[in-house]
Amino acid sequence: xxxxxxxxxxxxxxxxxxxxxxxxxxxxxxxxxxxxxxxxxxxxxxxxxxxxxxxxxxxxxxxxxxxxxxxxxxxxxxxxxxxxxxxxxxxxxxxxxxxxxxxxxxxxxxxxxxxxxxxxxxxxxxxxxxxxxxxxxxxxxxxxxxxxxxxxxxxxxxxxxxxxxxxxxxxxxxxxxxxxxxxxxxxxxxxxxxxxxxxxxxxxxxxxxxxxxxxxxxxx
Amino acid sequence: xxxxxxxxxxxxxxxxxxxxxxxxxxxxxxxxxxxxxxxxxxxxxxxxxxxxxxxxxxxxxxxxxxxxxxxxxxxxxxxxxxxxxxxxxxxxxxxxxxxxxxxxxxxxxxxxxxxxxxxxxxxxxxxxxxxxxxxxxxxxxxxxxxxxxxxxxxxxxxxxxxxxxxxxxxxxxxxxxxxxxxxxxxxxxxxxxxxxxxxxxxxxxxxxxxxxxxxxxxxxxxxxxxxxxxxxxxxxxxxxxxxxxxxxxxxxxxxxxxxxxxxxxxxxxxxxxxxxxxxxxxxxxxxxxxxxxxxxxxxxxxxxxxxxxxxxxxxxxxxxxxxxxxxxxx
Numbered sequence: 318x319x320x321x322x323x324x325x326x327x328x329x330x331x332x333x334x335x336x337x338x339x340x341x342x343x344x345x346x347x348x349x350x351x352x353x354x355x356x357x358x359x360x361x362x363x364x365x366x367x368x369x370x371x372x373x374x375x376x377x378x379x380x381x382x383x384x385x386x387x388x389x390x391x392x393x394x395x396x397x398x399x400x401x402x403x404x405x406x407x408x409x410x411x412x413x414x415x416x417x418x419x420x421x422x423x424x425x426x427x428x429x430x431x432x433x434x435x436x437x438x439x440x441x442x443x444x445x446x447x448x449x450x451x452x453x454x455x456x457x458x459x460x461x462x463x464x465x466x467x468x469x470x471x472x473x474x475x476x477x478x479x480x481x482x483x484x485x486x487x488x489x490x491x492x493x494x495x496x497x498x499x500x501x502x503x504x505x506x507x508x509x510x511x512x513x514x515x516x517x518x519x520x521x522x523x524x525x526x527x528x529x530x531x532x533x534x535x536x537x
Numbered sequence: 538x539x540x541x542x543x544x545x546x547x548x549x550x551x552x553x554x555x556x557x558x559x560x561x562x563x564x565x566x567x568x569x570x571x572x573x574x575x576x577x578x579x580x581x582x583x584x585x586x587x588x589x590x591x592x593x594x595x596x597x598x599x600x601x602x603x604x605x606x607x608x609x610x611x612x613x614x615x616x617x618x619x620x621x622x623x624x625x626x627x628x629x630x631x632x633x634x635x636x637x638x639x640x641x642x643x644x645x646x647x648x649x650x651x652x653x654x655x656x657x658x659x660x661x662x663x664x665x666x667x668x669x670x671x672x673x674x675x676x677x678x679x680x681x682x683x684x685x686x687x688x689x690x691x692x693x694x695x696x697x698x699x700x701x702x703x704x705x706x707x708x709x710x711x712x713x714x715x716x717x718x719x720x721x722x723x724x725x726x727x728x729x730x731x732x733x734x735x736x737x738x739x740x741x742x743x744x745x746x747x748x749x750x751x752x753x754x755x756x757x758x759x760x761x762x763x764x765x766x767x768x769x770x771x772x773x774x775x776x777x778x779x780x781x782x783x784x785x786x787x788x789x790x791x792x793x794x795x796x797x798x799x800x801x802x803x804x805x806x807x808x809x810x811x812x813x814x815x816x817x818x819x820x821x822x823x824x825x826x827x828x829x830x831x832x833x834x835x836x837x838x839x840x841x842x843x844x845x846x847x848x849x850x851x852x853x854x855x856x857x858x859x860x861x862x863x864x865x866x867x
Contacts, residue, residue, distance in 0.1 A: 345737065349737060351738075352735060352741075353616050353734060353737075353741055353756060353757070354615075354741050355614070355615075355616070355617060355734060355736065355737065356547075357737050358737075359614065359617065376619045390620065390621060390622070390653070391621070391622040392620060393620065393645045394613045394614060394617055394618045394619045394620040394621075395613070395614065395617040395618050395622065395651060396590075396645045396646040396649060398616065398618075398620055398621075398646075398650070399620075399621060399646070399649040400649070403653075406696060422655055437652055437653065438645075438649060482755055493645060494645045499759055502759065
């Protein structure tokens with residue numbers, strides 16, 4: 318069975334936080350081109366605060382996601398606090414009763430997170446937001462599963478689609494949020510939310526692959 | 538950056554600290570340090586009136602906390618929506634048992650955080666009714682008014698709703714009054730120079746010397762067009778035209794006029810603008826009932842000004858006349 322233990326996978330969230338913190342300046346820089354330039358600062362602040370609470374506490378993946386989501390929702394305002402906040406708390410809710418995570422639960426987790434974002438936001442695919450990364454990534458992951466690809470391979474497909482979606486935001490005109498006021502002037506620039514979403518999904522997929530490898534080795 | 542700052546990441550903390558010290562006779566810090574509450578709040582049996590928004594617009598939003606005005610305000614980072622928790626905590630500070638109205642501006646982050654706060658408050662038995670301000674004429678066309686941003690018209694909305702709540706009106710009536718107040722407001726901004734978030738360190742947009750941005754937003758959202766800088770009289774004429782062309786007011790209508798600086802424009806220039814604004818408004822057969830000139834709703838150190846015109850009826854006039862006691866001058 319291709320699955321990994323929920324109970325010992327909380328450190329995946331630490332590696333997600335590390336990627337966001339490393340990219341603090343980069344995310345602010347791209348946000349500054351069409352937004353107000355604080356995306357990296359706010360994201361690094363929230364993910365850093367969550368990492369401090371998670372580190373050394375040997376959390377399950379569900380608990381670590383819940384910790385991250387709660388910090389984002391309660392401590393980080395703006396648009397990204399609630400959007401990523403509900404996504405991660407929904408991730409946690411979807412998997413909290415599953416001792417092990419397989420591709421089916423992983424997909425349900427991502428889809429639940431997406432639904433919760435769409436329940437509070439009004440963006441659609443193509444509006445130049447994080448959905449332009451998240452939606453194709455989930456579709457690619459589900460497609461790979463439907464084709465019977467192994468879990469790790471489906472995770473690779475997810476990362477490729479996420480990064481392709483992120484890159485595609487360059488060709489989109491922002492239709493929501495502060496950048497939407499720019500209209501055509503937002504063309505040619507990456508969306509900061511789509512970029513941070515790709516970082517999150519990649520770190521999540523790599524972390525999950527590592528866990529799968531460890532559990533495969535353990536059961537050999 | 539020529540700014541009075543200790544640590545760019547602690548601008549909001551430091552602002553709140555000084556604000557509470559300065560106005561301790563009127564306001565207090567909430568149990569959540571990102572909430573400012575009126576000293577008198579909550580008032581049992583009175584509808585609570587709250588708002589919230591990003592910092593950097595002082596005296597908005599916190600400066601309008603006080604008697605006959607706002608009971609509590611959620612404080613966000615610079616130009617960034619407060620958290621859902623801060624909106625919830627503001628509602629808790631303001632709740633006198635008759636429900637709370639949250640009167641805020643139409644921005645993506647505020648919409649989401651308020652929506653979540655409404656749900657969280659309902660769980661603990663606090664009803665929050667909302668009104669979203671959308672008075673900024675240039676931020677979307679007349680057929681898309683629901684997309685327009687909220688700007689200085691929010692001050693009139695708070696003042697009318699605050700007075701209405703003080704009179705003992707029900708939650709529905711306070712909400713309806715706030716809605717009518719903001720529906721009667723139209724605003725426009727003209728930008729002459731950009732502003733800088735201290736943590737970013739450089740302006741996020743530029744306004745070339747010799748030009749002006751007509752229809753600029755409260756965070757530097759681009760306007761409808763960039764034009765060569767004109768005389769104050771010509772700019773004032775243009776501002777009045779844009780605002781009143783969007784407002785179908787019959788001759789004889791009484792209006793309230795608010796001209797606010799965006800942070801770095803000298804107040805005397807606001808008076809220069811108003812000289813023509815008054816002439817243009819009365820020239821269209823409207824009567825000015827009340828005029829407010831000053832830095833009422835700023836955008837850090839942006840150079841520029843906004844004009845808000847609110848159409849009045851008998852009740853709105855009465856509500857606008859109610860004395861308030863809040864840190865900002867009104």
